[in-house]
Amino acid sequence: MIQTVLFPAGAAYRHAPFDLQIRQLLDGALVKTGMGNAAERQAYFSKLDKQWKQGYYQEFQKIIGNTPFPEDISLVDMDKKPLLKAELMDKIVIIDFWATWCKPCIASFPYLHQVYKKYADDPQVKFVVLNSGSGNSWEDAYKWAQANPQFDFPFYYNQDKKLSSKLEITSIPTTLILDKKETFVFERWALKVKSSYKASMP
Numbered sequence: 001m002i003q004t005v006l007f008p009a010g011a012a013y014r015h016a017p018f019d020l021q022i023r024q025l026l027d028g029a030l031v032k033t034g035m036g037n038a039a040e041r042q043a044y045f046s047k048l049d050k051q052w053k054q055g056y057y058q059e060f061q062k063i064i065g066n067t068p069f070p071e072d073i074s075l076v077d078m079d080k081k082p083l084l085k086a087e088l089m090d091k092i093v094i095i096d097f098w099a100t101w102c103k104p105c106i107a108s109f110p111y112l113h114q115v116y117k118k119y120a121d122d123p124q125v126k127f128v129v130l131n132s133g134s135g136n137s138w139e140d141a142y143k144w145a146q147a148n149p150q151f152d153f154p155f156y157y158n159q160d161k162k163l164s165s166k167l168e169i170t171s172i173p174t175t176l177i178l179d180k181k182e183t184f185v186f187e188r189w190a191l192k193v194k195s196s197y198k199a200s201m202p
Contacts, residue, residue: 020114069093069178070166074159075130078142083156088126093178095128097169099136100144105173109151116153124180132172133158 023045030041075083096112098105112129119125129151131141138157145155160166167176 070163072160073163075128075156076138076159078145078155078157080138083128088178090180091124091126091178092180093126093128095130095176095178097130097132097164097172097174097176099132099134099172100140101135102172108173113151113153120153127153129153129155131155131157132164132169133161134164134172 026045027041030044035041035044069085069088071085073083073085077083094115096108098109100106116127119127131138136157138159141155141157145151164170169176
């Protein structure tokens with residue numbers, strides 16, 4: 001009986017653990033099964049999270065990619081502070097290219113933000129929400145970020161006009177993921193953002 005009640009919500013949560021609505025549905029299902037203790041339910045969620053990370057990390061490892069991240073980067077944050085290569089070392093880095101005029105980029109932000117919130121406190125994961133600089137100035141990126149405080153992930157601006165060609169990016173939105181050796185292991189058009197992030201984050 002318990003498994004029958006939990007199966008739909010549990011399967012959905014394992015597929016998208018960053019989705020708050022699915023988590024709430026599963027939490028409610030757990031309460032109905034008699035798991036009224038909040039700590040017990042949290043332990044159950046932690047177990048599912050661990051299973052999800054292990055499963056997707058195995059898939060993540062299968063993705064072929066041997067292109068190193070360029071040595072000479074010129075990226076600045078919304079205070080115009082340069083992003084240093086040292087800040088990317090020994091981390092999994094999610095780089096999401098966007099521009100203020102790119103409607104699909106903006107449409108992907110709610111999903112990206114959910115994933116960001118899940119990993120925001122993980123010191124091994126770094127998000128770089130990078131304005132590509134295509135058709136945008138730093139001021140454009142800054143004004144947009146200030147006008148949209150609901151997205152509090154770290155925004156950056158690309159000052160290297162050759163970066164797209166270095167990374168072979170021909171369109172945006174595009175999401176790149178670097179492993180801890182600063183090698184690209186994933187690239188996906190962010191129009192498929194839901195499946196992209198879920199299938200790539202360890």
